[in-house]
Amino acid sequence: MARYGLPDHVEFCTRCVQSNQKVVPSIVQRDTKEGSKSTLIFQDGVCLPCRIHEAKVNSIDWNFREQELLKLLDRYRSSNGNWDCIVPGSGGKDSIFQAHILKTKYGMNPLTVTWAPHLYTDVGRRNFDRWIRKGGFDNMLFTPDGERHGLLTRLAFKNLFHPFQPFIFGQRNYVMHISRQLGIKLIFFGENPAEYGGFRGEEDSPKMSKRYYVDSDRSSMRISGLSLDELKNEKKIDQYALRYYLPLTEEEYSKFSPAPHWLGYYVNFHPQSNYYYAQEHVGFETNDQRTEGTYSRYNSIDDKLDGFHYWCGYIKFGIGRATHEASQEIRNGDLTREEGVSLVRKYDGEFPARYFKEILEYIQMDEEEFFNLADSFRPEHLWVKSNSDWQLRHRVS
Template sequence: MSELEVKYGLPREVHYCKKCVMSNQRPASTQEFRHTIESKKVTLNIDENGVCDACRTAEMKNNIDWKKREDELMALLDKYRRNDGHYDCIVPGSGGKDSAYQAHILKYKYGMNPLTITWPPILYTDYGYKNWKNWLDVGGFDNLTFTRNGRVMKTLTRLSIENLLHPFQTFILGQKNLAPKIAAKYDIPLIFYGENEAEYGNPIADNTTSLRDKSYFSFSNIDDIYLGGVSVKELEEKHNIKKRDLMSFLPIESSELANKKIEVHYLGYYLKWTPQEVYYYAVENTGFKARPFRTQGTYSKYNSIDDKIDDLHYYTTYIKFGLGRATYDASQEIRNKHLTRDEGVALVKKFDGEFPDKYFNEVMEYIEMKPERFHELCDQFRSPHLWTKESGDWKLRYPIWEQG
């Protein structure tokens, strides 16, 4: 019997972390500009003791001298703080709990003057839009919102689903690339994000990053870039999208950074970051409100709720990697000691893979895709080493509740 096909460069054998509920199938580092998700990915590392890198990072946080880290933050802010009314840092966000917390604490505790910037969700939820408004009106922040070409956004979103089964690929690119462009344009020296990617097991542990040091913040050759799994040249020739209409999705050009000194920092490096406490802070200080109902695919109400495509995105991670939204949420809460692993396993069994039908038809109408076509794509993108079909239904070969 031939070996089952393994897609996306995932490990052939499925192993789960003994502390949380995440598996080694989770991509830990992806190159969003690649034209194919078949190319090799780095996945979450689980060590010889059965513990994943994200859990090891969580353990390390308990031994950090957070007072010393805060002193480092204050020294950094003292270096760049301005008293002439000009912005001295940028906080990207769309009004979620994390960006609300970041902007508020930087302004009101540490005396900075942040410019908040927003690359809007593809399809705002009503409550997500209200949270964005409250962020600015209740929290009290200036904001620059970039409204991109709607026709191009729609086309790239559809192509991302068709070619990568990744509804958020081009949205993430635009969101990631907006801050460096605004920082360069307005000579703002600091960009603050929230949690360091190492919190989730990604091999990006450095807190301080110069824009010139990271290729994903800038580019020098547009021919090397793919959007929605399609090259820029093909987008021009086959989809009638001019290069000028793609620039907002692309990184800042290297030449624009030649004489700029712009640093990227993660606030979670300096301040102990607990998502539940960040949520309570945002509620109290910026009027943030949780979803009025449970998010499909998980048990929570306040994570990633501003975009109607969010739920579909996590469903596609379940299809490709066997890891749904409940797995991500439960793993995080286990690391923060708000759940036991047994509780996490039970929640994953109950909610992972729940189909997000609330906004599904609206999303399909937006991208002009027939619902049955989406389901066909899901079947095509399942990796045989993870999935099997029994009595007409797809089943995970190695669900966590059967692995222990």
């Protein structure tokens, strides 16, 4: 039987390699263990992101969008050396690209804002330092209490098999609180998730919708699978300690009215080009080996937990890291579908062994508990056990 609100019938896109089991962004603060989720819409065998991409390629006038960007920047541009916009990021290729073009090409004075990774990789820490030092940016780095964040991550693993959930909340919401505290209204996020199939109809919107970062209803909010009351009473984590994980309230929002925009609306994002850009301008460094679970060396390499984030998705939805990357590269014309299929069959779901011991220590779990937990999250309509090995019932071809 299908779980997590996934469709019973598994289908793969005939243009890219994405499957219809992909969960699209929803109102993440209310994520629950088995709660209803929306999955990717397919039409005549083609997934929605492929359709959106095709429409985008055929219709967007990038010169016109740049003019729109210039008008927006002129409304907020600072003339006294104060920061005039915020670029959240980790020092990956995309945040380097975004902050750097805003500063050098468009003459803005961005403040970069970072929610620290769980456990920095060496290469990730070096890239973060290069971004700030060589790129010439002020940065505000927030590192949450390791004991508390480790506990939330452990709970997110146990309750949701989604270890990144508390990190994602912090990364999304912290920057909005900083924007409010410093009174810097203009914020640039990268690509709009609606382009990947969530929030239909918002893919052409330049501004991030309120629903991403405003929510006053604390009573129905859950972090790591627990309500705020449960976190307070059972785990001794009170709401004040969670304030940067939580969205703005309606009241905070209405007094301040921030202007978060998708830079990907104004500027044509291309992951490979961003990588070359980051390498040329700040000396961005790739992973010293192929990233586990995929074929690339430069996407999401700053956190030792990254590989587990993707591997957990592979267990729950049958979709691994190579599927996400190959689908995007096929759409961008960097891979053929045939190449994508072979990369997915080769690397998807590869276990991220490199930092496994450190991760277990971080979430205070032993190997047996970890793998038992993983098996309890495998939906029957995706997985079958044969000769003590788990096999996917459906694979892309």
